[in-house]
Amino acid sequence: MWTALVTVLYPIALWLFWGKVHPLVFAIPLMGIAVSRIYSTSLVSHQLRMPVIVMAFLLIPTAFLVAPQVSALLYPLVINLALLIFFGLSLRPHKTPVIEKLARAQNPDLPDHAVSYTRRVTWVWVVFFLGNTLINLLWIVSGNVDAWILHNTVIAYVIMGVLFVGEWLIRQRVKARQD
Secondary structure, eight states: OHHHHHHHHHHHHHHHHBTTBOTHHHHHHHHHHHHHHHHHOTTSOHHHHHHHHHHHHHHHHHHHHHOHHHHHHHHHHHHHHHHHHHHHHTTSTTSOOHHHHHHHHHOSSOOHHHHHHHHHHHHHHHHHHHHHHHHHHHHHHHTOHHHHHHIIIIIHHHHHHHHHHHHHHHHHHHHHHHO
16 A cells, blocks of 8 residues: 555655755665565566566666666656566466456456456556556656656546546446346
C-alpha cells in the first residue's frame, strides 16, 4: 500500500522539488522501491523477477553516468517496462495471461468465452504499458520534465481510469450476452 502511495506522490514531489535538491534524493530510494515491488509481487514468477531486477540495476548506474537528472525520471519507465514484460510474457503459448489469473482468483471455473476475453484484456494492458513506456522514454530523452510530470501525475492515471471503467462496462455487456 505504501509503495502505491509513493508511486502516486513521486511525480508531484519531483514537480515541487525539481532543481532544489540533487536528483539522487529521488532516484536511489525509488529505484529500490521499484525493485522491491517487482520482487515482492506474487503475480511475478521467480523466473521473471531477476531479469527485470538486473535491468533496473543496469539502468541506474548508466543513468548516473550519463545524466544524474535522468535517474530521477526512470521510476515510471522501469515500472511500465516491467509490467509490459510481465503482461507480455504471460501471453506466450501455454501460459496463463495475467488478467485470467486475476479473474480466476474470483472465479476459479472460468468459462471458455471468459478465458478468451481475459486474453484480449491482457493484450489491451500490454499496449497501454508499451505506450506508457515509450512516452516516458520520449519525455526523458527530450529533457521535457514538465511534460514528464504532467504525464505521470495526470495523463497516465486518466488513461488507466478510462481503461478500468471501459473494461468493466464491456465485461458487463459480455456477461449479459453469455447469460
